[in-house]
Amino acid sequence: MTELAKSQPTTSTPHPAGYRPAAEGNHPALSFGGYRSTGLRAPSQAPVVLRHRLTEVTGPLLTGDIGPNDNDLTTQHAGEAIGQRIVVFGRVLDSDGRAVPNTLVEVWQANAAGRYAHVVDNWPAPLDPNFTGGGRVVTDAQGNYSFTTIRPGAYPWGNHHNAWRPAHIHFSLFGRSFTQRLVTQMYFPDDPLFDQDPIFNSVPDPAARQRMVSTFDLSATRPEWALAYRFDIVLRGREQTPFEEPHE
Numbered sequence: 001m002t003e004l005a006k007s008q009p010t011t012s013t014p015h016p017a018g019y020r021p022a023a024e025g026n027h028p029a030l031s032f033g034g035y036r037s038t039g040l041r042a043p044s045q046a047p048v049v050l051r052h053r054l055t056e057v058t059g060p061l062l063t064g065d066i067g068p069n070d071n072d073l074t075t076q077h078a079g080e081a082i083g084q085r086i087v088v089f090g091r092v093l094d095s096d097g098r099a100v101p102n103t104l105v106e107v108w109q110a111n112a113a114g115r116y117a118h119v120v121d122n123w124p125a126p127l128d129p130n131f132t133g134g135g136r137v138v139t140d141a142q143g144n145y146s147f148t149t150i151r152p153g154a155y156p157w158g159n160h161h162n163a164w165r166p167a168h169i170h171f172s173l174f175g176r177s178f179t180q181r182l183v184t185q186m187y188f189p190d191d192p193l194f195d196q197d198p199i200f201n202s203v204p205d206p207a208a209r210q211r212m213v214s215t216f217d218l219s220a221t222r223p224e225w226a227l228a229y230r231f232d233i234v235l236r237g238r239e240q241t242p243f244e245e246p247h248e
Contacts, residue, residue, distance in 0.1 A: 025205030026240050034198030036159050071137040073107075073149040081131035083112025083150035085226035088186070088214070091143040092173065095237030099143030104174040106136040107147055114153030114167075123156060148226060154193060166193040166200060173233065183244045186231045187213045203242045211241050 031042035074081040088107075092100040110116050110133060113125040117132040131150060139145050154164045168185045187200065194200055203209045211234070220228035233241045 026203070026208045026242055028199075028202035028204075028242065028244070032198060032202040034160075035202055038202075066136060066138055071135055071145075071147050073109075073131065073133060073135045073147065075148075076132065076135075077130040079130040081111075081150050082128045083131075083153075085148065086151050087146060087148050087220060087222060087226050087228040088169065088231060089144070089146040089220060089228065090230050090232040092139050092145065092233045092235065093143060094235055095240070099139075099141070100235065101139055101141045101143055103139045103143075104136060105139060105145045106172040106174075107134070107149070107169050108172075109133045109149065109169045110152040110155055112150050112153050114155030114165075125153070125155065151188070151227075159198065163196070164193050166191040166197050171231075171233065173235070182235065184233070184241055185212060186229075188229065189213055189216060208240075208242050211239070 031038045069076045111128045111131045115125040137145050152167045168187050171184050173182045214229040214231040217228045217230045
């Protein structure tokens with residue numbers, strides 16, 4: 001994901017100076033037939049694009065104070081979290097492969113049994129009182145981030161008969177303001193549930209889908225403690241990580 005090719009605009013939509021547009025097929029459509037709830041929430045008419053003014057593009061800065069355990073989801077409570085410990089790490093990069101420093105990266109996820117610590121998640125899987133599944137970190141000068149967490153479990157979600165979501169971690173990245181928020185999901189390699197998951201498959205380009213799949217990295221594991229998965233995030237360009245909606 002660090003070898004970034006130049007891309008040409010694929011539509012007549014004007015793009016901000018200095019930014020390369022995403023390649024065709026990088027992002028899912030707002031309405032995707034296999035993902036039932038998108039039919040209820042996708043707009044029925046073309047969006048009206050409002051010009052960003054100074055307040056939208058300059059502030060407020062969304063970093064805040066990062067607590068000592070914000071990037072370690074396994075040590076945020078009195079007891080040990082249940083499940084396989086993993087380290088999820090990588091870099092946040094721009095379309096030219098340059099590091100994006102001082103960017104707030106947030107994650108949220110289900111526990112090892114595939115259940116979220118949320119009032120509306122009540123399928124019969126156990127909750128873990130020592131794992132609530134949320135964390136955050138700010139990238140360093142080289143664009144690096146790292147989280148220690150628990151590998152999440154798959155869970156049913158009722159979209160279609162016997163529908164199960166592959167194990168995944170949600171990522172949110174902030175730029176200089178809330179309007180620059182991007183959201184994506186990180187998956188694990190060789191998951192047998194990929195083929196039947198409409199959220200994963202809503203990204204049209206198969207190569208772009210693979211950019212949402214992390215890479216197991218034995219060299220980054222912590223001996224006798226945690227496995228490690230690399231997940232680099234590219235914000236723009238042909239090698240852009242797919243996000244939840246088009247960001248042109």
